[in-house]
Amino acid sequence: MRTQSAAQVLDRPATAGPSAGAAAASGGAAYIRSMVAHELERAVGPAHVSDDPKVLQAQAADWSWFSQYLKYRDLPLPSADLAVSPASTAEVAEVVRIADHFRVPVIVRGGGSGTQGGTLAPYGGIALDLSRMNRILDIDEQSLILSVEAGMNGWELEQKLNERGLTLPHYPGSMHHGATAGGYVAARGSGVVSTKYGKAEDLVLQVKAVMPPGRIVETLPVRNHAAGPDLLQVLVGSEGTLGAITELKFQLERLPERRDFVTFRFDTAVAGIEAARQIMTKRWKPAVIRLYDPADAGKLGKVIGRDISGSVMVICCEGNAPVVEVEVDAVAAICTAAGGEDLGPELASVWWENKYQPFASGHAPAPPQIFGTTDSVTTFDKLPELYLAKKRAIEEGFAHLGARYTAHFSHWYPWGGMIYDRFYVDEAPDDPDEAVALHDRLWDAAIAVSLKYGGVINEHHGIGLKLGRFMRDQYGEAWHLITSLKDAWDPNNIMNPGKLGFGPPRWSGLR
Structure with a gap:
């Protein structure tokens, strides 16, 4: 099964909540909605069940481009019919029991910080808000x-x-x-x-x-x-x-006893990748190795208030003091031998103190731009070409639109590394359907390169609604095993339908 594309969701008559949905629903569907709401109120208390359109829109929102774009264009997000806020695992179990009985979709929501449309509700249902379940249960210091x-x-x-x-x-x-x-x-x-x-x-x-x-x-x-x-x-x-x-x-x-920093500049991002490869394959484990290509280094410099040029690597080593001292010397020697220029600790230290600034308001990309973080991960032998091929796919394939591409490499493993890369198109089409279609074509190009070089379709942001359409390409014949697991564990497909490529529910009585 394949999930709907973003454009298909946009074409679906989105509702701002049950008030809008009830006007178009049959009398039977409205009655079932009332029954479900009543059962949920018994389970979690009337104060923790809402059909307020503002609440439902807030529950549907996340940090995906699609969600931001709809809000920018004053278009309603595909939202749930009811929002429920349980206070315990037992209450969550009762909500899921009610939902499964009535075959009503359940969209689990944490803090809404995702970027893949995971909180959107293209089939309506129940927004399961876990924000009341916010306790530390135990800290075992032993x-x-x-x-x-x-x-x-x-x-x-x-x-x-x-x-x-x-x-x-x-x-x-x-x-x-x-x-x-x-x-x-x-x-x-x-x-x-x-x-x-x-x-x-x-x-x-x-x-x-x-x-x-x-x-x-x-x-x-x-x-x-x-x-x-x-x-x-x-x-x-x-x-x-x-x-x-x-x-x-x-x-x-x-908390670490000591934290030290080093910074290196390389002529190219590929040279920096080689230095990181040597650090990891020699089994050193810095807490941070963050390599910025020239385009992303320039962008980072503006955020943290420093003039940065070239491909820059910031490194942080932390832990017990004697170990940190040895590790800093070792990784610095590797970077120097790989052609890096030692810039000292200051830039890396400033980066650490400002590490959340690239995601702060005013620094993160936002509509009307079309943008996407197309991160992937692959083995060391394929990582340089993955970077160069994705850069070509965006900058050359969409040159007529002025597309830009930036990348940094921020998570490293004993066998390879992760590329955190973005595309940007500043002049989005005025027509919403055309804008969504262009967004999807950019993703098509980036994902094709990731898969060609043995990468995955996303490294750590999840799949959600946005990337579900690529899951069959990612897994091949193994996708049938994954869908079989879904069918066995959630036979009515009520749990977050439409995400991870799992398709629609079977079927809700609410709409």
């Missing part, structure tokens, strides 16, 4: 394990941990845009220090989730051990399409 509810705000969580000398070393760019603990894991998120500590999928040890028809399941207390298939990593990255993650356990770290 094992360094955190237990937390899925709706916990990531920034607030980090402040509470820091007060105890601890950290959850996952600092995503969305940290100040409402990102939550559950959202980290649901979209396979990555933070700025992932090169040392891993992505969210590496930090999470256990999840509790609610699956249709309201079943509460818990994965094993520790990950990656010999007790058969790993259900944890099936739920990680599932973006609410298999169930609603409600509680999580994470591996914590102590």
